[in-house]
Amino acid sequence: MARRSDELVDRTSGEWADSVVMKSLHCRGCGYDLRELRADGKCPECGLEIWSSVVATVDPAAGRMPSLRNPRAVGTSLVVLTGCMLAGMLLVVLPSVVGLVEGWKVGGGSPRGRGAPGWVPSMSWGYAAVLFLIGLWALWRLAPPRGAERQGAVWVDIWRIAIGLAGWLGFAAFWVEFPFAPRTQIDHERIEFVLHLASAVFATIGLIGLRGVFRIIGQRSPEYRRSQGGRQSLDLIIVAIGAGVVGALTRLIGGLDWFGPEWRYNARMIGMVLLWASHFMVVIGLVYMVMNAWWIRRSLRRPPPPMDQVLAPQLPVDTWIRDR
Numbered sequence: 001m002a003r004r005s006d007e008l009v010d011r012t013s014g015e016w017a018d019s020v021v022m023k024s025l026h027c028r029g030c031g032y033d034l035r036e037l038r039a040d041g042k043c044p045e046c047g048l049e050i051w052s053s054v055v056a057t058v059d060p061a062a063g064r065m066p067s068l069r070n071p072r073a074v075g076t077s078l079v080v081l082t083g084c085m086l087a088g089m090l091l092v093v094l095p096s097v098v099g100l101v102e103g104w105k106v107g108g109g110s111p112r113g114r115g116a117p118g119w120v121p122s123m124s125w126g127y128a129a130v131l132f133l134i135g136l137w138a139l140w141r142l143a144p145p146r147g148a149e150r151q152g153a154v155w156v157d158i159w160r161i162a163i164g165l166a167g168w169l170g171f172a173a174f175w176v177e178f179p180f181a182p183r184t185q186i187d188h189e190r191i192e193f194v195l196h197l198a199s200a201v202f203a204t205i206g207l208i209g210l211r212g213v214f215r216i217i218g219q220r221s222p223e224y225r226r227s228q229g230g231r232q233s234l235d236l237i238i239v240a241i242g243a244g245v246v247g248a249l250t251r252l253i254g255g256l257d258w259f260g261p262e263w264r265y266n267a268r269m270i271g272m273v274l275l276w277a278s279h280f281m282v283v284i285g286l287v288y289m290v291m292n293a294w295w296i297r298r299s300l301r302r303p304p305p306p307m308d309q310v311l312a313p314q315l316p317v318d319t320w321i322r323d324r
Contacts, residue, residue: 164206
């Protein structure tokens with residue numbers, strides 16, 4: 001990204017070399033107001049080149065992209081959609097976490113009594129329906145008019161998100177509010193694995209669609225493009241979901257009578273660790289994803305000014321005095 005910025009400076013600074021900053025623009029190094037200073041000069045406080053502050057403020061890359069129908073609605077809808085995904089995951093994970101903590105307290109250091117307290121919200125058909133309706137509303141606000149996008153690429157991603165969100169919330173609620181009473185523990189784990197696998201498949205479909213939307217809309221946010229550590233790759237969340245499926249499968253294998261008791265115990269413990277690590281990584285990834293959506297929303301609501309609103313050709317001194 002640094003090389004791209006250097007190329008932008010080399011390509012543009014010649015055109016605006018004799019210009020001055022005509023609006024309040026703060027140095028990105030020390031915060032000094034650079035107004036009425038030459039664009040090819042240096043900050044009088046810290047010595048940083050003024051042009052680097054201009055490039056950091058103006059975003060030519062976003063200006064070259066096609067305009068959105070309603071940038072404010074798109075940004076807000078993206079935050080609402082990702083927030084629904086995070087809320088749904090928390091409703092699945094939170095009861096188990098609280099129950100495990102309570103079990104350690106009651107059991108004096110051993111994970112017993114894992115039932116979550118009644119005050120802890122958990123995924124249910126009602127929560128799933130509410131989250132899906134909110135997510136559907138966000139998708140409707142996010143989607144462009146039909147035919148506005150070339151080859152309908154965005155609409156394909158929108159449908160992926162809708163199908164993935166509906167399937168994931170449905171199977172997650174079915175998993176938590178399991179209506180059957182299996183006769184044995186192994187039957188229960190088999191059904192749990194099938195539901196976990198189905199939830200993972202639909203969640204992956206939705207995340208693939210969301211990745212396409214982020215790729216298109218996220219490029220309008222300079223924070224999203226430039227961030228390295230804070231930018232969440234949706235592929236990592238998909239990998240974490242896959243690790244959870246492997247953990248559920250390992251637990252299932254550990255419940256079979258194919259091997260000795262010690263190997264079965266170890267397999268079940270490994271599967272449990274993989275499941276917990278997967279859930280933890282997915283939650284962290286979704287938190288970062290909501291933060292990325294907030295960056296994009298902020299950029300869409302406050303787009304950077306074009307170059308000609310920041311710089312102006314240098315005028316003679318008497319002209320400046322007359323205008324002031």
